[in-house]
Amino acid sequence: MLSYRHAFHAGNFADVLKHSVLTLVLEYMTRKEKGFYYIDSHSGAGMYQLEDEYAQKTGEYKDGIAKLIDNEDLPEALQPYIDLVKDINQAEQSDELALYPGSPGIARQFTRRQDSAHLFELHPADIEHLQAYSQRWNKSHVKQSDGYQGVLGLVPPPSRRGVVLIDPPYELKEDYLKAVRTIVNAYKKFATGTYILWYPVVKRELVEQMQDAFTKSDVRNLLQVEFCQKADTQEYGMTGTGLFIVNPPWQLTKQLEEILPYLKSKLGTQETSFTLKQLIAE
Numbered sequence: 001m002l003s004y005r006h007a008f009h010a011g012n013f014a015d016v017l018k019h020s021v022l023t024l025v026l027e028y029m030t031r032k033e034k035g036f037y038y039i040d041s042h043s044g045a046g047m048y049q050l051e052d053e054y055a056q057k058t059g060e061y062k063d064g065i066a067k068l069i070d071n072e073d074l075p076e077a078l079q080p081y082i083d084l085v086k087d088i089n090q091a092e093q094s095d096e097l098a099l100y101p102g103s104p105g106i107a108r109q110f111t112r113r114q115d116s117a118h119l120f121e122l123h124p125a126d127i128e129h130l131q132a133y134s135q136r137w138n139k140s141h142v143k144q145s146d147g148y149q150g151v152l153g154l155v156p157p158p159s160r161r162g163v164v165l166i167d168p169p170y171e172l173k174e175d176y177l178k179a180v181r182t183i184v185n186a187y188k189k190f191a192t193g194t195y196i197l198w199y200p201v202v203k204r205e206l207v208e209q210m211q212d213a214f215t216k217s218d219v220r221n222l223l224q225v226e227f228c229q230k231a232d233t234q235e236y237g238m239t240g241t242g243l244f245i246v247n248p249p250w251q252l253t254k255q256l257e258e259i260l261p262y263l264k265s266k267l268g269t270q271e272t273s274f275t276l277k278q279l280i281a282e
C-alpha cells in the first residue's frame, strides 16, 4: 500500500519537531571534520511547494511552520531550523513561505564533500521528485527500494560516523515494530550511530509496544520526546508525535527543554502536553 503522500503534511507540527531535531543532530555532526553518512530510510520528495494543491488542501503547515517562521522570540535551539527554512525560501527570492524542506532538504544543507546522503523512497511519484531534487547534489545516492533493508545494508559506514532517520508512513501497523527492529539490528552492527525514529501518536498501545521492544533490546542511550496536541483518544487520527533518538548529541536534552514549551505556547492548546525522558540510560 503506497497511498501516503507527505506533501499533504509538509511543515505541520510533527515536521516541526522532527526537522528541528534533525537540524540539531546534523549540525552537531558537522562540528567534526571527519565525514559521516546520512541515511534516510523513508525520504519522501525532498522539497515541498506549500502553494501546491496538496499542502493547500489540508493547510497543515499553517498550524506548524507558518506560526513560527517570523517569530522574533525564538529559543536559541529552534533558530538553526528556522534559519534553514528561511534561507531556502530566500534563495528562491520568496518573501512568502513558499517552500518547505523535507528531511533530504534539511540534510542537503549540512552534507559536505566528505559526507554522503543515502536516500530511499518507494512511491513512484515521490521518487521522481526526489531524483530531480537530488540531481545536482553530488554526494547523494537515491534508490527506489525498501528503506528498512537499505539501512541494514549501509551500516556501519566506513568512517564509523552516521545519522539514520527512519520515518515511515505507518499506513501498516507492522511499521511500528519493523522500524524498532531495524534500529535494534542496525545497532548490533553500528552501536555508535545516531538513530532517529519518528512516530505518530494514534493509538497509545502501539507507542508502548515500541518502548517495550526498545527496552528489551541491547540498545543503550535512548531519548524519547513526545509532543501531543490533544489527549490520547480511541478515536481515529493523530493526536501527537514523538521521536526515539539513540545516541543523541549530549546537549539535545537541554535544547529540547527549550523547544518544547515554546512549541506548546505557539502551536498548542490547553490540551497540549509534552514529555522528554531518557528511556534507556547510557
Ligand SMILES: C[S@@+](CC[C@H](N)C(=O)[O-])C[C@H]1O[C@@H](n2cnc3c(N)ncnc32)[C@H](O)[C@@H]1O
Residues within 6 Å of the ligand: 002, 004, 005, 006, 018, 041, 042, 043, 044, 045, 046, 101, 102, 103, 104, 120, 121, 122, 123, 126, 145, 146, 147, 148, 167, 168, 169
Ligand atoms: C513520512 S514520509 C517521509 C517524510 C520525510 N522523511 C521527511 O521528513 O520529509 C514516508 C515516506 O516513505 C515512503 N515509503 C513507504 N514505505 C517505504 C519503504 N518500505 N521504503 C522506503 N520508502 C517507503 C512513502 O512513499 C513516503 O514518501
